[in-house]
Amino acid sequence: MLNGFLVLLLCQLLGELVVLASGVPVPGPVFGMILLLLVLIAFKKTPKSVRLVSEGLLRHLAFLYVPAGVGLMVHLEMISHYWLAILVALLVSTFVTLVVTALVFRLLGRLNGPAKGEIGDSSEGVK
Amino acid sequence: MEFWVYFAAKPLFWLIVTLIVFMFASELNRRSGGTPLLHPVLISMAIIISFLLVTGTRYETYFEGAQFIHFLLGPATVALAVPLFDHFERIKKMWFVLLVACISGAVTAIVSVLLVGLAFDLPVEVLLSLAPKSVTSPIAIGIVEKIGGYPSLAAGLVLITGAMGCLLSPLVFKLLNVKDGAVKGFTLGLAAHGFGTAYAFETSALAGAFAGLAMGMTGLLTAFLLPVVISLMGFN
Structure with a gap:
């Protein structure tokens, strides 16, 4: 250990x-x-x-993550100015990222067909 | 009152507060069915920030205690090599698909958030703090320290992004008719790092494995790509 x-x-x-x-x-x-x-x-x-x-x-x-996350309090004033822009930017970008990644992975995975079938079950994970 | 002043100045006190609040938040999340809206990290942040504001405690005082938890993010980042190594055989076989999907996703994440931010006229430091939002916090904090944003702002934004990714993913998978666990997991891990990985594991072990892989790869690639992308976009 x-x-x-x-x-x-x-x-x-x-x-x-x-x-x-x-x-x-x-x-x-x-x-x-x-x-x-x-x-x-x-x-x-x-x-x-x-x-x-x-x-x-x-x-x-x-x-x-918690101690660094609490650091948001230092920026509360700035966040109160820009919260809407930040929220919209995060939402739009996260949505687009999900769509692009899923599409690219699926498209290439199809071209590369057999590789996908070889994936078995998996080990315990990371949280 | 003197009693309080004494304890509030001790690093140990804030360490214990962080632990207790997080345990409470995890329990609350479990009882509410594990919804990403009530993510234990987000609840903990809200409770601790409120507590610090009410008691008039500075973040620096809090961090003197909390830094011992924060420090472990470094070794935890190194530890990501273990799940990466566990899936190394699969990675070798699928390296091209994974690499291209990861680069497209990582670049999309950076460029799209910067473009929307620019459209809203956000200050440069805020934009730079937004840029690594899809990357797991320890790496995002490191990147922002290097490129000149606010590391603590970046850390908070990363966490909010993680919760958003989990919330939006069922909608996206339905829209695109994604059924393959590997695709779902990889997408979640890429866009929503550790939050997405934990969420993917609830769908299936296969999805979880690919999410962990995507989280590690995205962190690694973004650390190298981000400085290039922001200089191409004319930030420095």
């Missing part, structure tokens, strides 16, 4: 170092994610401790 947490933190640290050294405008943990993915691919399996910690964190992912 502790090993797994250490692996995640080390990947994050290395990710931050990559960002610092390269100046690429990508968050450090994203590089950390890529790094861990490469490690898992090289290992060919997920060590139990890494899986335990990762699934624990991801199961409570929603909870981890």
